[in-house]
Amino acid sequence: MAAGTDDVFQRDFATFSQIVGWRAEAVPDKPALADPSESATYSELDRDATLIAATLQQAGIVKGDTVAICALNSVRYVVAMLGILRAGAVIAPIAPSSTPDSICVQIVDSAAKLLFLDMASDACLQASTVGVPIERVVLDDPAAPCGLAAWLARDAVFVPVDVGPDDAFNIIYSSGTTGVPKGIVHSHAMRWAHISRATYPADAVTLASTPLYSNTTLVSVIPALAAGGTVILMPRFDARIYLELAEQYRVTHTMLVPVQYRRLLDDPTFDDRDLHTFRVKFVTSSPFDADLKQEVLDRWPGGLVEFYGSTEGGGVCALAAHEHPDKLHTVGKPLPEHDIRLIDQDGREVAPGQIGEIVGRSGAMMLGYHRRADLTAETEWHGPNGDRFIRSGDLGRFDEDGFLVLMGRKKDVIISGGFNIYPGDLEQALRDHPVVGDAAVIGVPSRIWGETPVGFVTLRHPGEISAHELRDVANASLGKMQRLSEVRIVKALPRSPIGKVLKTQLKDDFLRTSRE
Template sequence: MGETQIAALAEPFGSFPQIIAANAAALGSQVAMRDDDGELTWSELGDRVERIAARLAEEGFERGQSVAILGYSSIPYALVFLAAVRAGGVAAPLTTSASPDQLAGMASDSGAQHIFIDRAKLVELGEDCFAGMTRVVLDEDLDSWMAPEGTIAPAFDPQPGDPFNIIYSSGTTGTPKGIVHSHLMRWRQFASTAASWLESGLPVRTLASTPLYSNTTMVAFLPPLLAGGTVRVMRKFDVLRWLEFAQDDRATATMLVPVQYRRLMQEPRFDDFDLSSLQLKYCTSAPFPADLKREVLDRMPGALIEIYSMTEGGVVCLLEAHKFPDKLHTVGRPAPGSELKVLDDADKPVPPGEAGNLIGRSQTMMAGYKNQPDKTREGYWTDPETGEVWQRMGDIGRVDAEGFVELVGRAKDMIISGGFNIFPVDLEGELLREAEVVEAAVIGVPSERWGETPVGFVTLKNGAGDCEAIRERVNARLGKTQRLAQLHAIEDMPRSHIGKLLKTDLRAEAERRGLPV
């Protein structure tokens, strides 16, 4: 099966459902998936995906229709995701942290007629939620709802432009935007990854500890299934549970976000666990401090690869941190097939080495935002000379002489104080040099004198430290225009479910504390 499978994955385009069905037939009793409650063999996975897809077809499900999923990561959740695609439809996982109004908006926007939901989430939202949709309780009704054992769903031959999934952005207000990915995009993203794992000859056993509604998680979910490996999905990240799973499963690959790496490094019992099977660790979704990368390289086995991109697509940068220890302050270089430009605010190229707005293009661009063509166009930049379409990355960065990309900050987070541009990442880096500081974030708050002025928030080791003394030491190392007006200690940084720092929450906290300055 190995060489044939690698050859199939090397094709310019292929069918996810057909490869997963072939793996199910060939691998039989081998374990395909684990969750907090148990495991599923490849034969069982293949059978249940077919039965869910068949029942959808019996209920009039049409090609290109969405299937909404809402709940914690589990085997039933993963089966519905795969079955939606197998049925010729679109997997539409909804964000568990969203408000009831946002969830209703996402479900409506997706066009789904079916919603698969955890009992706990249904209790939280109430029985009247998602009125008019066919509702299946994932952890109670799925087995009895699906078609009888052995049922095969109607044939589906995906075309490159067919939608594969909708990933909803982590919007803080209103209905998050639905980012549509095609079958071709997902194939280009993950078939080569699966092939490379098979070519290495190492067992493919991944540990996915971020939610299945997140694009981040797909790296540890879809490629191992294409490769005929084993995936464990965690209901919720817990440091000790993650360490136990990694050790007991002999996990060979994982995807973690920076805050998860930090919590692992802070665990007193970390060194008691045998992680020697780990061959490959990925990281994405949030800034990954250089000192944390260095500690992960020192203490965790295997390669460390940071991925920089957007759910929408654009440039993909890769940093093989284990190969470039002197470039840990960067996110690496554009991957093969990716291109990057750095533009000023007038959309003109900046000189080499200068910071500007990043735009990118690659073979893995979204099909667009669901039902929002205007928003889709707003995110693009079209080259006036060639007509090529590029994605605005929303980040400010610079490229060094060797092509490595250093992020300076989010464009929307840049502080303009007294006419000078201040990049929060520069100030955050200085704060992190202080021994007492564990995490740091800097925002701009309104100032009558300067227009905006930088204010910092930190978490402190053991919750102890003199913020004013820290601020004075840091300001002594900064330029006059960069200096922090205030510094505040908080217990925890506000983060999304996948570890993204929520500076909108910090701005709300600043307002609550009576800042502006």
């Protein structure tokens, strides 16, 4: 084939590793990656990944083996990831923000044969009480005995590996804070689906500020590199540094989570920045308030596209917010060839306009949970024809135009006095007050009602309103059975590294302080 040309995407299937190799042939000197410390052209990325793959093979890693990575975003992280894939192995990206013991549990669960990590993660693992007898390769310490330079076998000869669509690409752990990890296994076919449907042009400059262990990041970085673009990697998100990099590299594309948009727009220098090079900004991973979407459209050049889906895969919805300003309260319509349906608690499809659990089917679906056939079966729903769908755990309804409106997590529904209360409605009532920055609502035990809703809010201007006053204002706009029993003002809502509100932590904190 003519390497690096658009006919890459006319194929039925190609691996990410193959495509990067073709880009290296077509545009060897084009910048592929950059971080604060180093950069790599496509030829350098391809060459270094092949050397890592050859060294892995010499170390006994064979097709289907797992190799873990626990590090902050960097050029070397992506090189190692590509080298693992080229050797036919499976990547297990692990969050360095997890506790040392949790990191070790995930390494053991993944059955990783080798661990790439950075100096910070290496030091963190020394504190673990679990301990894992695994070879470690430190990516960012060239002087270390276990550093990348010392580990690489310069004379190793790479033996090409035949990788097919159904072979595993990665194991992503959806919860690194629990004692029982849940590894989501994606195939090369699923990653190909992400690559082939993406719209990144070859001249795209993508700024990646979310962590590479997250599917949120991979669904952006992998297609951007496959297209032959340039990816700028931030080890950690910082609003001011993000804006500086956006100007410096004349960024055209980015994938962010909602809380990052809020922090960027709140930066006092935002409106003075030259951001006219942005063409499209993407968002996913957690609910995106309609008012915040509108603010992004008003203040930030370029389009705004929201994706709704899950790490497990299934159906995906997309909302081109700049094309549908009247649908900002929705997450858009299902993508082509994505089948999304709503079911009740008994697994039956609900009537049009009714609320149900969101289930989806597409060419991008997980193989299953790693070594957990029981959990895999629980997350599947089979349609009338026997087709396999993935349960999202989210509740939603389709409006009259076919746009999906999220109603919250199924597990977060509050049952008060026998009535279902959807936290999203109450959270929006709180956010409607001009001094509220963000809001989250949980259900807490009630002797009278079974459960009762409690709101937590952050304020744009602390001291302007009391919690009691804010509760009364919100309740005035809510139905009688929806009313908040209490509102608490907090400095910040607890969030995961990719911005999801940790409602379990809110509930635990509430119950603890209520007993004190």
